[in-house]
Amino acid sequence: MTADPPLVLDIDGTLTRPEGWGIDPRVFDAIRQWDAPVVIATGKAFPYPVALCHFVGIPELVVAENGGVVYTGDDVFFTADCEAARAVATEYRAAGYDLGWGEEDTVNRWRETEIAINLEQPLEPLREIAADHGLEVIDTGYAYHVKDTDPNKGEGLETIADRVGIDLADCVAVGDSVNDVSTFEAVGRSFAVGNADELAKAAADEVLDGVHADGTLAVLERVRGS
Ligand SMILES: O=C(O)COP(=O)(O)O
Numbered sequence: 402m403t404a405d406p407p408l409v410l411d412i413d414g415t416l417t418r419p420e421g422w423g424i425d426p427r428v429f430d431a432i433r434q435w436d437a438p439v440v441i442a443t444g445k446a447f448p449y450p451v452a453l454c455h456f457v458g459i460p461e462l463v464v465a466e467n468g469g470v471v472y473t474g475d476d477v478f479f480t481a482d483c484e485a486a487r488a489v490a491t492e493y494r495a496a497g498y499d500l501g502w503g504e505e506d507t508v509n510r511w512r513e514t515e516i517a518i519n520l521e522q523p524l525e526p527l528r529e530i531a532a533d534h535g536l537e538v539i540d541t542g543y544a545y546h547v548k549d550t551d552p553n554k555g556e557g558l559e560t561i562a563d564r565v566g567i568d569l570a571d572c573v574a575v576g577d578s579v580n581d582v583s584t585f586e587a588v589g590r591s592f593a594v595g596n597a598d599e600l601a602k603a604a605a606d607e608v609l610d611g612v613h614a615d616g617t618l619a620v621l622e623r624v625r626g627s
Pocket residue numbers: 411412413414415442443444445446541542543544545578580
């Protein structure tokens with residue numbers, strides 16, 4: 402009898418349907434029935450992964466905003482300051498560009514430590530303005546994120562592991578993009594789904610054949626305890 406390993410799961414590109422958006426419904430039962438902690442580590446704003454845990458029915462262990470917000474189930478940690486990112490957004494708009502999410506912008510509305518910009522918006526001026534403020538821009542394949550260079554998902558995961566008593570060497574992580582590289586470096590076993598970007602593929606222990614949730618569900622089946 403071996404136990405299920407603790408999991409660290411990215412959302413977009415990893416739990417998504419084969420067409421690339423929306424969570425694959427098979428993921429809900431797979432996560433709910435997992436017999437070990439499951440950490441959701443995402444670039445999305447804090448409420449999104451909390452809601453995912455809530456609706457799946459699992460404890461809320463969350464790294465949000467690429468590590469800017471960390472929730473251990475008991476305490477919330479903010480590891481980045483949103484001021485500089487907000488200043489970048491203001492300058493980008495003043496230069497005639499738009500964040501690209503419409504007037505009410507539910508992508509950034511509850512975001513507390515960084516700013517996300519729609520991939521259809523021009524990248525170069527964004528990079529230039531971000532650099533002026535000492536920030537980086539990362540492309541997750543789902544959005545550009547203007548963020549502090551310091552916090553990342555891997556560090557957020559370390560905070561949770563420390564508080565909850567998870568051994569990172571036992572953890573299995575699955576992800577798809579540059580923002581998962583720090584996660585992959587922190588855990589014992591890392592997997593990039595078949596649709597992952599080159600940086601995630603290079604950092605992972607193994608690149609899966611399956612794309613999106615197909616790849617993730619296949620690897621969960623493989624690593625689960627018996
Ligand atoms: O917010 C994004 O751009 C990507 O989100 P993810 O980290 O869950 O893939």
